[in-house]
Amino acid sequence: PVKRIEPRWLGAEEIQMLRDFFRVKAASSKANYHRDTSHLEMEDIFVVRLCQMTRSGETLRLTPRDFSGRDGSVIFRVTKKGKPRTVPIIGEAEEILHRRAEGKSLDEPLFTISSRTYTKNFRAAVRALKLPGRVTGHISRATGATMATTQSVPLPTLMHMGGWTSLKSVQHYAHNDTQALEIMHRALEGIEGGQK
Secondary structure, three states: OOOOOOOOOOOHHHHHHHHHHHHHHHHHHHHHOOOOOHHHOHHHHHHHHHHHOOOHHHHHOOOHHHOOOOOOEEEEOOOOOOOOEEEEOOOOHHHHHHHHHOOOOOOOOOOOOOHHHHHHHHHHHHHHHOOOOOOOOOHHHHHHHHHHHHOOOOHHHHHHHHOOOOHHHHHHHOOOOOOOOHHHHHHHOOOOOOOO
């Protein structure tokens, strides 16, 4: 039997810890002229993945063409399901995408590190920070899906944003926390029909 892994997503403090870790590593690479400059892109990739709930390959294949001239949206052309997906650019991802596109041709990748290097660096950060539970680079999808569920984002909208095509897939990522269940109080208040 396979032991069920407890649902896991990142809290605001953990997100900040990871961002700070990547920032310090990047500064160290610049200051010491390290050969390994892969940390220079880690924070940007991490933030885009959080904001857009993307898989690493979807993020790492982005080019300026994927959002240039699009009114606040980005298209992920090569996806796991093989269907391009156009979604709004969320939060800080907009600044990152436009900053990284400066001086690049329309089809030049925004990021240069590989998915394997991103995964390796992410694992190193998790170990260094001693984050509990199963924390992988893919946790950005679970974090975004859980936050969206907590804020009562309609299921079809959440599925489109994350590129999920089945309820089972969504349930794997979107975990209801106790705050999300508060909506039940509002939805069912007074259902018993009694008068006070």
